[in-house]
Amino acid sequence: MKVIRAKSAGFCWGVERAIEIARDYAGKGRYPVYTDGPLIHNRQMMERLTAEGVREVGDYQSSAELQLQEQEGTDPVLVVRAHGISPQRRKYLKSLDIDFRDATCPDVGIIAGKIRMHARKGYTVVIFGDVNHPEIIGLLGYAEKGRGFVIKNSEEIDALPPLGEKVVMVSQSTMFTDEFNRLANHLRERYPDAVVIDTICGATKDRQGDIRILVEAGAEAIVVIGGQHSANTRKLAYLAREQHLPTYHIETETEIDAAGMSRYGTVGVTAGASTPEFLIEQVCRSLESIETTARAPV
Ligand code: SF4
Structure with a gap:
């Protein structure tokens, strides 16, 4: 079987940077390297990082109080994830009296900066995103109290209270561009003078564009690799299905149904921003070893 791998498959630079920061501390003998919530939404990678001395504390949304069990003789450090945190959370983490390193993705930092700048000028902030996602929880903290709103569809825009004349709209970094423009x-x-800033990051746009490139290159099916809990991986799978191609969202090569896949001559492979290289390589190798038997009807 021919396998076409998307150029953008795998870690985005923000996730890679956060992992490097945590690994660098672990490599220098700092222990434990705490992270405020899971450093990355990929179980297999988290297992590797745990073996290297990285310890997840807190919760997915970075909102729980941290229970740090320091032992004598250890040299802990606390790393903030690529998703970023609110100013309130930063203040709390700094109060814990433990070495602190902010690994927020600079692209998320740019969104936070735009929100803060507009909030200081009196703007109400509307963010397109998932209200439960840690990035959104962090970003909302930069709006003025009571003047930050999260929306994900037209109905939620219609349901917004009157926002006054100064309104700015931004996006969570991993949303669909078409959907952002439509909203x-x-x-x-409703607000003809609204300031709209497209803050979907370049890595997300590349991934979304690459799905179309896989289709144009002749993929008969798309395999999307990544954690079932990874929001950006699930979005990639959704986009692939939108292309009317059979789509398989898997975490590892063990989930490949070789007999079922053998009807395809060419398969496109992509992976979420939190999917490590070793998993992508295993899946590609496994697919390449499948012999095409009966071609899928075109
Ligand atoms: S998806 Fe984009 S904003 Fe989020 S960590 Fe990756 S590069 Fe940064």
């Missing part, structure tokens, strides 16, 4: 237009129907 921005909808918001402008």
